[in-house]
Amino acid sequence: MKIGLIGDYSEGVPAHQAIPLALRMASESLRRKIEFQWVPTDEIYGQYDFSSFDGIWCVPGSPYKNMDGALRAIRFAREHKIPFLGTCGGFQHAIIEYARNVLHWEDADHAESNPNASRPVISLLACTLVETSAPISFIPNSIIANAYGRKDAVEKYRCRFGLNPKYAEDLFGGKLQVSARDSNGEIRAIELADHPFFVATLFQPERAALAGVLPPLVVAFARSALD
Numbered sequence: 001m002k003i004g005l006i007g008d009y010s011e012g013v014p015a016h017q018a019i020p021l022a023l024r025m026a027s028e029s030l031r032r033k034i035e036f037q038w039v040p041t042d043e044i045y046g047q048y049d050f051s052s053f054d055g056i057w058c059v060p061g062s063p064y065k066n067m068d069g070a071l072r073a074i075r076f077a078r079e080h081k082i083p084f085l086g087t088c089g090g091f092q093h094a095i096i097e098y099a100r101n102v103l104h105w106e107d108a109d110h111a112e113s114n115p116n117a118s119r120p121v122i123s124l125l126a127c128t129l130v131e132t133s134a135p136i137s138f139i140p141n142s143i144i145a146n147a148y149g150r151k152d153a154v155e156k157y158r159c160r161f162g163l164n165p166k167y168a169e170d171l172f173g174g175k176l177q178v179s180a181r182d183s184n185g186e187i188r189a190i191e192l193a194d195h196p197f198f199v200a201t202l203f204q205p206e207r208a209a210l211a212g213v214l215p216p217l218v219v220a221f222a223r224s225a226l227d
Helices: 013-032 067-079 089-101 143-148 163-173 207-209 216-226
Strands: 002-006 036-041 053-056 084-086 108-110 117-140 152-163 176-184 187-192 200-202
Touching: 002 013, 002 067, 013 036, 013 143, 013 207, 013 216, 053 067, 053 089, 053 216, 067 084, 067 089, 084 089, 084 216, 089 108, 089 117, 089 152, 089 163, 089 187, 117 143, 117 163, 117 187, 143 176, 143 200, 143 207, 143 216, 152 163, 152 207, 200 216, 207 216
Parallel strands: 002 036, 002 053, 053 084, 084 200, 108 117
Antiparallel strands: 117 152, 117 176, 176 187, 187 200
C-alpha cells in the first residue's frame, strides 16, 4: 500500500514529524506494510499521475507553495473514490475544492493566500488555535465517530484559519457533511456522504503519534486504503 502525502515537507513542522510515525504505527496495527511518498505541491502540474497511490493525505503546512496542486490532488481523490484524509491545511483546501468544483463557486478562496478574496470560504478564526488542545464531539454514525469508537475526544491544533461560518449553510446542503464540532459548535471535521472514505479535520490527529499513541483516524484511513 502506498500513501501520497500532499504538501511541502518541513522538518520543523510537528505534524510532518508525526505523520511517518502515525503511518508506521498504523502499519503495525494492521500488520501490513505501508509505504508513503511526499509530493511537494509545486511539483503538481498538468496531468500529474496520482493513480499509483492507494490513499491521498493532504497534510498541514499551508499556505502551500502551489495551492492549485493541492486542489488537484484533492479533486482526484474525491472524483476517483480514493481514500482521502485532510488535516489542518488539508481540511481548509478540501472545503475550497468542493466549493469550486462541486458548488461551482469559482471565486471560493483562502483569506490567508488571498486577503482580498470576494468569497473567502476559509477565513481567520475568531480565536486562533495555535498549539492548543480542545475537546471535540463527533456526529453519531459518521466515519470519524466510527473510527474513534466514541462520541468525543481532545485533539491538538496548530492553525489560525478555518471555515468561514458565513458560507456553512450553503456548503453543507448536499453531500458534504459536518462530522465533528467543538464545544462552541464550530465545525472541526467534515466528510463526504458518497465516498468510501473522505474525511478532513481542522485539528491534527496525527500528532498523537509523537506521544506514542496510535491515532484512530489514521488507522481507519489506512484500512480504507487497503480495502
